[in-house]
Amino acid sequence: MPVPWGINATFLDIDGNEFHLIQGPWLIDLLNAQRRAVEERKETERRAAYEMEIAKQVQARLFPRRSPPLETLEYAGACVPARQVGGDYYDFLNLGPGNLAFVIADIAGKGIGGALLMANLQANLRSQHALALEDLPRFLKSVNS
Structure with a gap:
């Protein structure tokens, strides 16, 4: 005997677990909503992977x-x-004959933002x-602000 919300048959497996065969227009809506949610999640993951790839390329060009x-x-x-993209940075700054600055930094943030x-x-x-040659404290303060 069908019930108002669409259970038409009940089955038991060999362990005694009960399963219901259901139908109704709301089921199609539910399945469509689940499919959309899966598609949206995949699109979000695809965009994140694309952003990480761009960030990786940008980062590689900065070293x-x-x-x-x-x-x-x-x-x-x-x-x-x-990981695919890190927040570590290094650089060499030529300060003239015989002078070199070696920069090591840890950047907050990942992806394109980092x-x-x-x-x-x-x-x-x-x-x-x-400016580092003339006034190192002023240079560091300027870069950190």
Whole structure:
């Protein structure tokens, strides 16, 4: 005997668990809503993966390609993030013959936001690094603000 909300048959499995066969127009709406939720989640995950890939590319371009030469020291730098995109940053700032600044930073934030913060830090450091020779405390205060 059908009930108003659409249970038409009941089944028992070998363990005695009860299952109901249901039908009704509301079931189609429910299934469609579930499908939409799954599609939206997949789209959100796809966008997040795309954003992370962009951030990874931006970050890779921000690291120095060459090390300024020093007669007294051989050195190199590399960054290997634990995740796809990390918040670690390093740079070499050429301060003239025989002078070099080595920058190490941990950027707050991941994804595009973190990559943009890193780009902003790099622009600040590279545009103001000449100030470091004249007044290091003022330079650091300027970059940190």
